[in-house]
Amino acid sequence: MPERPSDPHAPRAPYMKVLAALVTEIEAGKYAPGAKIPSEAELCERFGVARETARRAVRELRERGLVETEWGKGTFVRRADNDET
Numbered sequence: 001m002p003e004r005p006s007d008p009h010a011p012r013a014p015y016m017k018v019l020a021a022l023v024t025e026i027e028a029g030k031y032a033p034g035a036k037i038p039s040e041a042e043l044c045e046r047f048g049v050a051r052e053t054a055r056r057a058v059r060e061l062r063e064r065g066l067v068e069t070e071w072g073k074g075t076f077v078r079r080a081d082n083d084e085t
Helices: 014-028 040-047 051-063
Strands: 067-070 074-077
Touching: 014 040, 014 051, 040 051, 051 067, 051 074
Parallel strands: none
Antiparallel strands: 067 074
């Protein structure tokens, strides 16, 4: 049986845990603009989730405009529009 979070406002779906951690790390500057974020395999290992769960979290980051994925290269933190010169 899945463990229930102690905070009733905490994210419930596993992908939301991965998503929240990555958003926090990006906003804190752990991954600077242009930096590569961990691969799906690395996220699976780190959070103990299935590949589709990691993929969904990364897809949500893309939809929010925080990252962009380059096929065959990885997923990178987007640069702010005013940073591109």
